[in-house]
Amino acid sequence: MAVINLMKRQIECKIVFYGPGRSGKTTNLEYIHKAFKKQVAGKMISIDTEGDRTLFFDFLPLGIGKVKGCDVRVQLYTVPGQVKYSSTRELVLKGVDGVVFVADSLKVRREKNFISLKDLHANLKKQGLNILKIPLVLQYNKRDLQKKGLPIMSVDRMNKELNRQLKAPFFSASALTGEGVGATLTQTMKLTLQHLHKEFQWSKK
């Protein structure tokens, strides 16, 4: 749930990049941090968690204008993939407004995607949130690995297996090269703000 900071006239909302370890969540955020430098506020916090890193920074989306006279500030987070980091995950997911699920296209990671998605579902539920209702975008990452001859799953198959019930917007991506990263973020922010409009019953304009 977004926080309205009346002193700063700011609406702070939270978008979390979720997914199995090494699926490319941090690569997504690193790319955003580098490619959209002008929109990044403050430094990127990086915490070394086993298997991957937990990242955080503030992002000021452009072209949205003011909402109810307030600027919009988006906090972007990744969550540690490892099961044991439950306290970190709980804090990061607390009050989450939008989620990007970064799935690994590698065939060998098929099961890891299921487990992580189920974990997201359970963790959202703990916060009283419904995975079917929260703004959610799926990203099928590491598409570039096909060129290297590594076996990856087709987008169609991934969509059938991961997105059948969720029916969320989805993007193919290669976070390493930045392909699909901007589109994923833009769509997530769009859905998140639409959701906030509805939640706070703000007028559309």
Next chain:
Amino acid sequence: MNSDKPLKGNLSFLGLGELLQLLGSGGSTGIIKLTNIYTDNPGMIYLVDGNPVNAECGEMKGIEALNSFFGWMDAEFEFLNEDVSTERLIKKNRMEIILDGLRMVDDGIIEKIGKASPPKKSNLVASDSSKLPVIKGPLIDYAYVLDEEEFQDGKEIVIQEKYGNWFWVILSGTVEVVLFTPAGNASIVRLTDGAFIGSIGSLIQKGKVRSASIVAVGRVQLGILDHDRLFRELAGLSEKFQGILVSFDNRLRQITSICTDAIFNKVELQTGLGEFKPFGNDDKEDNRVYKIINGEALVVRNLDKKFLRLCELKKDDIIGYIPFLSSPHEPHSASVYASDDFETEEIDLRDIKEEYDQMTDTFKNMIQHTSTSISVTTGRVVDLVKKSSTPQ
């Protein structure tokens, strides 16, 4: 509330990470005082413009003290809004402190002090226009899905009285559990996304016929579950645990049959239970579980000082409440009455819980589904009987 203490509460409700974020985004200056009944010393965190600059706990100071507070799960906190004149020992960014503190709790570097809160029970029951209860399942684990099958409206997926031990999970759509009887067709419940078709009991007791038909309502997509993998997992369970599952399955079969009778107004409430006497005490917190070794037991529901028989249990059946399996009847929504020659032996739930914790999620979900099905079908029987006994 005193205006010098604008915020107070407990960290079990608002964690330290959230508290620091809250005071941080408001740019607050002051002192957070923490009182923990599990520690010798209180804690202090000094904030300037929303950022922690120092902390103290006994001999500990600075970031070391602040980090230790992330393990204080049940401490009382109080924020004192006042000027702070302390040495600036902490220079890390606020979010970095929070994320790193929680990481250290998860890594076991910071000790957790206090008690944790229990998990909430999920709701897997809904309703649709058929007015039948609809049982949903949790999110599907595709790792167990071998193949997919599609059935059109009205097609029988499982046929009553036929042999078969295929298992499916509903990927999308709705099915109806129907019993065909000489008196007519009885629709028991509906199942939808994530629910299972096929009982665990049939994995254990081979050669059992299907007790009901499953019919597609509209177009249904099913996932065929990996039977061998499920069987291997089941075979790895202790005899005791398998016994519990068979007993659950037995209850579901019986209650489904009673539900059919209730649909055709053939269930009558009883004023007495003959030789059967109440078993155990009325303590709803009594979590003991027993295996029947001799005699019989009746599981009944009290309705207007009369008895509604839900099922009859015999040797090797299980009675009692198993919290982690959400066992459906006694002691909360039914009572047990036992015959004169009734004998039981207690089952140690610690062993069962240990086995349960090792299970895969799909298996846990299947047990949960059986349990939910018993509860929901029982609820339907009670509603039908109440309705038919109320004068129109």
